Amino acid sequence: MSYLKNALGGAAALALMAGAALAEPALMYDLGGKFDKSFNEAAYNGAKRWADETGESYQEIEVTAEAQRVQFATRLAEAGYNPIVVLGFQNAATVEEVAPKYPDTKFAIIDVGWLDIPNLRQITFAEHEGSYLVGMLAAMASESNTVGFIGGMDVPLIRHFACGYAQGAKAVNPDVTVIANMTGTTPAAWNDPVKGGELTKSQISQGADVVYAAAGGTGVGVLQAAADADILSIGVDSNQNHLHPGEVLTSMLKRVDNAVYDVFSAGVDGFEAGVHTMTLANDGVGYALDENNASLITDDMKAAVEDAKAKIIAGDLSVVAYYENDSCPALEF
């Protein structure tokens, strides 16, 4: 009986979705939820911007448990949504399973660049370029010539952030000291604001007066400790300047919203498969400037950063990616 009820419920939901959609795009959020003030919310903002501008609608679905990933992606594809944007590297296995079954549906996945599926667009970000710019800002804002970096879990992606940051800081001031700490080596390191706060205090006692956090939930602890100690901090992924107005120097933006917006705008006809890297050149990464940090970024700082940005885009300045040879020219781990 209960099985029948489930099946009927599922069929009803499917029918509803199928009725509503024909070649409407869809967005599948990762765990963490739509309003996570970070990654997922950025994607939502991109989708919303597209909907507001075009007046069209899209379908969205929030994954709340691991088991729903494949199920939800399949349901979206089955109902005829096209293209379907899936968020997060944890969904790599999901699209690997679902995308080949629906060759006519266009899929896009964010933060994955290693799959080989013809109807899949894979979007990665040049985090080191954005980190380079905030590293420059950090070194320019620092009065003690010491800047800090606090990473979450010690994985190559986070070293990639740290490496870009250190290169940027050293480019402004070759004598600057960059203190880099990782919160831990297990996934618990993404959610340990207490240790993040203590790391911040220890970096402050070593002289750091600007601290960049690329550490997920741990990062809010870093920003908090920095604000408590009246030093500057740098947020990550989405614009976190508003968390402590006037005390967050800037945020390294990862424009997931632009990535989603682009896929939605291109639609089915303009869809391009393959790996796409979001860089400074296509506004994929950047630094945040808004009313909360306007007083912290002087015109000189802005000019210097814009200059470097132009050079990176033009190819005159290359920021070494940690991935290239698993080491960083500006920072020792």
Place this chain on the structure above:
Amino acid sequence: MDFLTLLQIFDSSVRLATPLLFACLAGLFSERAGIFDIGLEGKMLAAAFFSAAFAAISGSVWVGLLAGIGASLALSLVHGLASITFRGNQLISGVAINFLAAGLTVLIAQSWFQQGGRTPSLSGNARFNEITLPFADAVRDIPYFGPIYADLISGHSILVYVAFLTVPLTWYLLFRTRFGLRLRAVGENPAAVDTAGISVLRLRYSAVAICGVLCGLSGAYLATGLQALFVKDMSSGRGFIALAALIFAKWRPWYALWACLLFGFLQALSLRPDAVEAVTQVKVPGQLLDALPYILTVVILAGFVGKAIPPRAGGEPYVKER
């Protein structure tokens, strides 16, 4: 390594030891009464969430603290119900509480605040601020004593002082009062206590309740003292470290203080690879420093620091003879 760096590491040790100390003493009460409690972690987490949530809603950290203690107490009573009244397996009940707390906190946080399982940041009266002890600024210039008093002893949130005061209090309660004697007896030989006409159930329930209150303080300190918000899984295994400290301390309050300070110190040390390098002249990998508390735990559990004998009736539900 200069004196000030050392002081900063000790300062950090004190802050990091405090949640461990609360949890360790919580476990001490429970286990001395014969109830093993591996649910310390879960209770801490629940208390962290409810203290942050209620502090955010009400704007008062004290309301938050009460809510945190209440949540932890409720989980304690569940543990008590399962392991004392229904004589269930205490380890299984503890594990269940850990899972329950991990899931429930995020679920409720998402439904109340829609911030991806977080609570809003606390500020002003909604969090425990650092308190400066009298004369801290006046004595700062005295060599050695000044910085120690002004930086190390002064300038913590009130819960830190409460934690350190709980140690002598626990010692007094357990070793100098009738209640303490009975509580220890119930963990060693409940039948004897029962024969003397004292309720084993009531004693064990009160021990579990004290455990709940202390875990509540521990969690509230994490979310409203050390930090100013709740993030999912923010207790990050501290409840388990506290359990290890409890075994290390051989279920004694003063030893618990030193064990927790040692674990706090090791955690603080892992934050300062530069200082470690300066002292040892070797570049010690950060991963090794991070692992030190766990390595120490393994060494302790392997029995290298003398035999740790748990309360004899620990883990066994008491069945009254008919």
